[in-house]
Amino acid sequence: MTQKWVYWFKEGGEHMRPILGGKGAGLAEMTRIGLPVPPGFTISTQACIEYYKQGQKLPSGLWDEVEEHIKGLEETTGKKFGGSTNPLLVSVRSGAAISMPGMMDTILNLGLNEDSVQGLYRQTNDMRFALDCQRRFMQMFGDVVLGVDHDEFEHILAKQREEENVKYDHEISVEGLKKVIEGYRRVVKEKAGIEFPNDPMEQLRMAVEAVFKSWNNERAIVYRKINKIPDDLGTAVNVQMMVFGNMGSDSGTGVMFTRNPSTGAKELYGEYLINAQGEDVVAGIRTPKPISQMREELPETYEELKRVAAILEQHYKDMQDMEFTVEHGKLYMLQTRAGKRTAAASIEIARQMVEEGLIDKKEAVKRVKPEEIARMLHRGVDPNAKLEVAAQGLPASPGAAIGAVVFNYKKAEELGSKGEKVILVRPETKPEDMPGIVYAQGVLTSRGGMTCHAAVVARGMGKPAVVGCEALHLDIENGKAVIGKAEIKEGDVISIDGATGNVYIGEVPLVEPNIGGAFQEILQWADEVKRLGVKANADTPEDAKRAREFGATGIGLCRTEHMFMAADRLPVVREMIMAKTTEERKAALDKLLPMQENDFYEILKVMRGYTVTIRLLDPPLHEFLPSTEELAVRLSEMKHQNAPAAEIAEVEKTLKMARELHEANPMMGLRGCRLGILWPEIYEMQARAIFQATARLFKEGYTDVKPEVMIPLVGEAKELELNREMVVRVGEEVRKETGQNFPIVVGTMIEIPRAALTADEIAKHAEFFSFGTNDLTQMTFGYSRDDAEAKFLHVYLEQKILKENPFQVLDRSGVGKLVKMAVELGRSTRPDLVIGICGEHGGDPDSVEFCHIAGLDYVSCSPYRVPVARLAAAHAALKHGDK
């Protein structure tokens, strides 16, 4: 059996998209359902793939088939390819299975030569029209197929306009056009080194090869890389009889959406031009008219378009983006595809279509992409504004922000607290910058990756951030910076777009988020189908409140160390760390106890009815002290400046402690439950604070508060056993002291590989597991997150050693394997074990899908990701069923 390379439109359909490409499949489908499509055929993507396999040669048999199909087209239309009467002209268009700009442009009017231009003249009785068609064809073909610079043709055209002293191309005389065509022939010969092909079949062959070649041009390759499209799909080629929108005032051409792609409103939306070919719309010489005007200008065609739009929407059950041409009042459809739309439109359209009965709720939920939900939650840069991008960084935390540049957190705090709008601009951020971030509209850094400190903190707070902006050069000492080519100083206004990573000089127009009716409705439908619970990571009552508003059904991770970082507490925390004896340490802890109790009181109260999973202190203690390098240099300076002995002694003491606490690899050092084992009094204070807060709430009648105590960094069952015993003991003490019979629930993080490997043992002492996939990823890969992104991960991603950043998208083959093992082992010991995830991955749709498959009970993510996770969880349930 010989391979079939070419398909008539009437042979194909949407189901053949991989072979026919998107454009070809659309044309075939429209043909199949009886819509007016000019006849034609599609050369399959297989032919393109084969073309490359054979070292860029047309596969054998292909050309025979094409010739047959041209013959067939001649028969169908009664026209003759290259004929001097009633000539058949065709358009040649590329069309891959996945829409892909950057591939070859359309070639119109192919088939024109010295004979057929006469034929066209005879047919239309319009020499100017015929010559103009030829001129356009030669220009497109010369540029796209023969690679002659576009400007060469424009130059000849301009010269002719000048000679005739006219302003527009269509004013050029017939004689002038002839001269232009001669000029085109010359320039092709000179620049491309060949005669302009006269034979239509030769023209077609060259055009087809040019399409195939464009699959691997640089723009296409880059586009595929960015959009993660496989390199081996190939493109199809569509060859279609020309129809002409430029045959007078009863002709025209246009593009149209079946609904408003900005708002989703149910109305025809688009533009058209009378007496024009497609390229005129694009070229922008004449201003197209809104489609609504067609109702007056070409009422019959308008009605026909409305009918076609309705048929297509009914057929595709989605909003369509169509191209059409009207030739002497007859409508021809040249393309249809699902229309691109804004997030708001996507959501609105999905909602409407349910209302209209076109699709059901599940389908509506499927239609909305999680990232569309994300975009809805933040102010964005107005998509209609024409703006100049000054520089681009990583889109670390979505949303747009405008403010005056400040270079340090103190200034940010000072101005921000007065209500001024500032953007904190730093090389990178550190924990000490926190107050600045709180008061800033957004954050811009020159260093760092998607999971650097600034990114994580900003996402947690739902604050726009652009990080790793390499074109940002800071000169903080002198209060100035260069962004791209612009020099700015403190106080200058900039705008950042955390959704795209764009940085703008000055103020750009923003659009407000709209999380109204349709948004809520879609998410409600998502909740109806999802199986996974969605909780939030929140450390403050404000975060908890926001999380609840966004639909979180609990706090999956409440970190207690951020409470230690607050300005009024840090001195007490340092006192606790510097303590020489257990007694001294307990004295400091006694001061912290009421503060922590209040923290928990507020959060539990906000979240009543839902569980609040509180993680005991996790980071190494030296994080609360200055760095040894900083202290050592300070000491050296003080000595040289003969500072008072007492002050020197104080710094020496701190340096000594910082040195003692110093670790080669703090991430894997004395932190988490290891602290709880070595200094039980710290965890004991925290447990007491949690239970005292709970008892207080119980006493006040809030008996539906549900604290859970989570022990971090467990790697061995015994660690959990000991800490659990302590927590339960303290809980029972507080019960006795207060007479309140609140629940005592203890569980653990699974974030150490060994915890996953021995989850059966660990589950003996845990009522719940929560996967800390940040640390689990660090240790499973042996990547220090703080180092990896800056040092080598970007290279790994560029070189495709890793497909995704594993700190953003959960690595299924490694980390995921451990997660699955832990779920199985844990439930083998305790079938009712509650299992969730609280790493950054909890808000990533692909990772949420994995959590669904792995049988987790819930995901927990930052408040702003909660709606995204709800939708992603629904998608997972729709795709995989109720695992």
Next chain:
Amino acid sequence: MTQKWVYWFKEGGEHMRPILGGKGAGLAEMTRIGLPVPPGFTISTQACIEYYKQGQKLPSGLWDEVEEHIKGLEETTGKKFGGSTNPLLVSVRSGAAISMPGMMDTILNLGLNEDSVQGLYRQTNDMRFALDCQRRFMQMFGDVVLGVDHDEFEHILAKQREEENVKYDHEISVEGLKKVIEGYRRVVKEKAGIEFPNDPMEQLRMAVEAVFKSWNNERAIVYRKINKIPDDLGTAVNVQMMVFGNMGSDSGTGVMFTRNPSTGAKELYGEYLINAQGEDVVAGIRTPKPISQMREELPETYEELKRVAAILEQHYKDMQDMEFTVEHGKLYMLQTRAGKRTAAASIEIARQMVEEGLIDKKEAVKRVKPEEIARMLHRGVDPNAKLEVAAQGLPASPGAAIGAVVFNYKKAEELGSKGEKVILVRPETKPEDMPGIVYAQGVLTSRGGMTCHAAVVARGMGKPAVVGCEALHLDIENGKAVIGKAEIKEGDVISIDGATGNVYIGEVPLVEPNIGGAFQEILQWADEVKRLGVKANADTPEDAKRAREFGATGIGLCRTEHMFMAADRLPVVREMIMAKTTEERKAALDKLLPMQENDFYEILKVMRGYTVTIRLLDPPLHEFLPSTEELAVRLSEMKHQNAPAAEIAEVEKTLKMARELHEANPMMGLRGCRLGILWPEIYEMQARAIFQATARLFKEGYTDVKPEVMIPLVGEAKELELNREMVVRVGEEVRKETGQNFPIVVGTMIEIPRAALTADEIAKHAEFFSFGTNDLTQMTFGYSRDDAEAKFLHVYLEQKILKENPFQVLDRSGVGKLVKMAVELGRSTRPDLVIGICGEHGGDPDSVEFCHIAGLDYVSCSPYRVPVARLAAAHAALKHGDK
């Protein structure tokens, strides 16, 4: 059915050791095979366990059984317990299943009271003897059972000696003894608050309870903790008719080994005393005679002893340690057990017994403990010398060393290179101390654990080391230190024993290692049964040579970074690191190439016939630079001292680079194959050096050299694929350049959890796997080795949160699970995959056993551990069969 608590000796046997304890089982076994054992019975360990279960009460039924057995004993012997004629006296001895010093001492002559002392007199017609027996019994009972201080009794005895003006106890008169006995009664009443019990059954009950109690005395608990003996085994109590070695010149008592426990020579070895009870031998008042003298003094008994020894050895097939008493010429056996012996004796005895046909080779291999082999390889402190230990640290690297104290590596190098013997004493060691360690006899540090830098390096070099010696206080600036109570200064001589952790002031006598005939023979037999190959970790030709001598069949890990550390190379390495461009870097690498080539040339030549697995550069580059803190302080100092601008600029440049290379967690940062991906030129140079060395050797006729290239820190198959491609390409280039057709073999370390989890993918690009269990343990536990030991691991071991230090003994439940997964996955892709281990665990017997079970092909360890690993591998094969 009621529980049986008490067993006659004749009822039991060796198979009942868990119930009867070691001593009881031995007595029963001897009784069973017809040896002369005084009759008696054993109260089982179960009774002791039950005693504790019931809150320290004798279990019900026990005392009835004891009374019955005393009655039975009276019937058997015709004596009467507490009888005033022919009285039955018994000894009471504790005896756990596992030999355990620290438990209750023996009580002899129990049953004596005012009646039976008369009976004893009547029976022996010797009032002094009878009273002396009573005095001894009261003293033992008073001390051990009633808890009256030993000195109280000695005081009374001394007073009586004084009164009678005699020197020895046995010179005290009958009247004097009566006064002493009265004195004993008084002191017991006064100190213990009770009358000394007269009723023999009461005495027995109290003694039995005292034995049970002694199971949980402090000494016993500590001993069990140190020796990892479970706390719930309980002890048995042996009650046996007294026989008397102190009944005149035809009586005596002694202890004897069936072979020489120091050398293993086949000769009776032991001591005896004529006319004495057991305690006299221990007390050391009279000097016992060597057993050989008995041949003249008691020839018949000597022959009888010889006969018994032969029977017992034949029966137990092992060297025995026996206690005996001779009463009026009749020999009674009181104990037999496997004799403790030195490592040398253990090996020699095993060899001999094969020669004698007592055991087969496999049994001989089983008999020798891996640690005995280890001890044989090093000089040791003379076990016969009486020495005062100044301080104790961790026994980090076995062997004893003597030398003058030096406090820094330069001094060590300076003196050591002149042939002077020095001990390097430091708070801890760092890579820069390497030259000092090379020239020192041994290393002593005040900080660090069993796997700190000093420990690892010293073990690698087979150099004695004691680390973490807390009683060592250094004042390096003033060139002095305090060790325990002694103050020492630079140049003072000390001795260290790396096998025990002991530190001595001055020179102690050493014994040389003996790795002659028996040692080699045992290891050869071990090789015959083992399945695992044993290779060595070696980085220098010297190490490789030693490894070969110790029986290594290959180098499993040849680290290339140590070659970078050498003094003549470090400047070039820094040049390479500081390079601004790839060209600059390549220029520095070009200088390193011939040096590396020579390194590989020498090692490959030494190991010809065997594989040499060479690991490409592994550590992060900043390890080759000074620390940022050091540089920052230096810079501050230089500025204050107005140093020349050029010098300041140089330091600034280095600091900048050190900062750039600085990582929060270098262990998980830019190292291993990540370097190879980012700067391929480094690995390329190394690959070229390996292959050029190989080609040179091939050209010289050494065509049996077998280099293997090992890529470290792979976590994703693609990393290996890329590096492998590079190595193969370079190998093929060198083949072409040299015309030598050497093999190109590439494999990888499995040291990242993700590598184990995705081993099926990784095996596609690897001809071998080598488990780097050091890093794998770090990441599986989330323990930074550099931090964990100093910061929390000691607490985890003390609190038994972990049973073993996972850096010493491979953690089977976590790390082991990953190893097993990786073996299965790897072989599923490539059934002939060669799999080994090259972490520190490769020389640990328990870990070697695991490697056997997991189906690995070989283990690789430091040269000095090779014989240990060979034996351990044989043990594993004998225990588990040929997996």
